Amino acid sequence: MTKKTANVRLETGVRNLDALFTDGLPKGSATIIAGPPGSGKTILTQQICFQNASPKNRVVYFSTLSEPTAKTLRYLKRFTFFDAKKLDESIKFVDLGVLLRTKGLSDLFKLIMETVKQVKPTIVVIDSFKAFDDLAKSAEELRKFGYELAVNLMAWETTTFLLGEYGEQDLRSNPLFSIVDGLMIVSQREESGEHQRFIQVVKMRGVDHSREEHAFVITSNGIEVFAPRLTLQRENQGPTTKRCKTGISKLDDLLGEGIPYGSSLLIGGVAGTGKTIFLLEFLYRGAQAGEKGIIFTFEETEERLRAAADGLGWDFDKEIARGMIEVVFIPQPNIMVEVHLLMMKDRVEAAKAVRVAVDSVSVFLHKIKDPQIAREKTFQLASIVQNNQAVGLFATDIPYGTNQISRFGVEETVVDGVILLSSTQEIMERQRYLEVYKLRNTAHLKGRHSLAIGKGGITIFPRYNLEELREPPSLEPTSRLASGIPGFDDICDGGLAERSVTLVSGSAGIGKSTFGLQFIAEGLKHKQPGLYVSLEEGSAQIVKTATGLGLPLKEAIHKGTCEVIYLSREQVRASQFLAILADKIKAKKIRRLVLDGVSHVLGDERSEDLRQLLFALVARFKILGVTSMITLEANSMYATGTITDHGFSRIADNIVMLRYMRSLAEDIPSLAVVKTRGGAHDRGTHFFSIGKGGIRVGERVDGVLAPTNKKRRPDKRAN
């Protein structure tokens, strides 16, 4: 007895084909599959048959003159969907060839229906139905035959496929096309330089179906349809609160809370700006943090990427071996966008990748001429990332000499963020920079930040960080630190205000470094860790000088309470200072810092850049609770009307000018405090000398010593 039909859709078993009909092919429908020879009609139908055939759901496959059954079967053996065990019991092949040659349509109708009655199939195929066209004596007869056959097969609730080499003319005039419920057209042609197959559902009664052409391929697995517009739709994931920390040095400082999972970012830059390295490190750091990653690469092979990673000192091979990183190389000439979009979706899902890198999206989409399609494909790529709640980085090659931030100029509109990598020629070398151009729903640090690639990978030197976004604390005038320079505190309101910045300006060799060394050494006496940053002399020389002066820096270095570092201009750019110094200050809990020789190392920067950098440095030191001293070299040996040669006086809380005084016999070093913020100071110029222990401030130049007794406040020092 016939059972009530519960499921009204038939799963075709052809990948993504069901999506074209929203949810499978309507059961009991009669569908024409039209297309020229070799377009894939028979394989498509056979795949559907073998998918559905079982002893309970039998298939009858009527073959006409177009292709002998034996030949069809032999050809089908190469497909994985072919199952010889299903032949006869579940799939019955009936060759109508002889009858076609000898009988008329009414006899064929009877034979077909007799077979249907005997087998009671759920699927009936006639391949090719067009053979009946030649047999019909008139259009009327063909129409009647087609109609009655369709109705009778419908009455048996069979899902029917009528295959044929029908063309455009048939669509307009063949009566069969108005009788059937569905019409699918398969075709093939050259597109974007590729030979491609397409399938289009022109008609399917009672179903909300796609009307577009969709690419498909035939592989040993049969047919795979690519309909990313339907199958790569963005799923509603709801707001995400989880954030991804990239693990790339300092990048996370720029990215605030991190990149929200589900986001995709473009990594834009011209060739050679480090995009590939950026992607590799993103994956490598992720793997180390337990996040699986996958990279789709179109230019660099896996071997070359591994070699690049190895060159940076990363054990990339180990991460690949333990399944934390997967490299998928698709040679550029083989790219088929729709095909590979689907493949990417599969691979990301299969790998359970949390980090997805595409190198590059501009190469992936290079065959696409229409920017709107490039935009759509980028969106689909981003949808893969979002649906998997991963983080995607898509490299994009920006054309030289343009203001674009992506290859096609449209991709940035569909991604969640854009990071730009750039490089500029500076003096004798090219410097790299990184800028977070856009990052949705994340407070990020704007501006261009210096970037270096070397052993260990990428290092970013943020120009400033979130700490600088708050106002530096004001100075507390009553909380003062001893300078360690005999006589100096007497003329400087009892010492240097805590967290103040002192600019020491002086001509070469006058004692600026000594001034700084004493300041550090004094801090050590009070258990205040110190950092001496030399931008001119090597650290060994600095320590030797300190030892020569009798200042115990060497011992303190040994104990770990003091550090002397040398930052050469060749190794470190001015724009990198902030990040380096902030790290040191935090790590060592530094309370006193000397930055010796700033003008020397920054000499090649424009004044405005230098000013901005010093502003940032000052703000950073204050926020971190550091009392600092910056030495600047003055071009003039002798006292002039200019305090510093760069006009930086307003950034400092205290300004000390070391200059020579001319006398008949010799040039005598002198010192003047020209500014103290939040305190009073002796405005006179004082002689000073340098000997064991360092600088010692002497008499006022006018011969009158400063009224030290009135201003000294030793009980308020914050030592």
Added chain:
Amino acid sequence: MVRAAKDLPPERLIQAFEQGFGALWRRAHQTLGDVTLTAIADRVIFNAAERYPVLAALRSEMTALQWQELRDSVGSTQRDDVAAGIRFVLVEFLTVLGNLTANILSPSLHTELANLVFDNGSPDAKNRPPQRSNAVRKSENAKS
């Protein structure tokens, strides 16, 4: 209907089902037309005859099922087979129609069947045309 036909002899049984099936046919015909209905009936009879060979005598034609041959061939000993077979035809017909029309026609077909008034077996009943159900009669009266 099945209850009503419970104790009828084979000829009267066939007549009762002919009456019922005729009502269904007429109702379905309005919507589906000759070709479709004949194709469905063909399937139903084929399946029925496989199980109940006595029903092989039933014929489907463009206008209705032809029962005469069945009537002629049925003897009193086959009564149970006939009853089960005809019942099968009725249920199968309703099921297939339900499947093919997504049950859109089913309520009206069931109503048609439920409202059917059978002849009580008077000697001239078999020569009368099948009776209209109350519902159909009311519907026809309203139209006129």
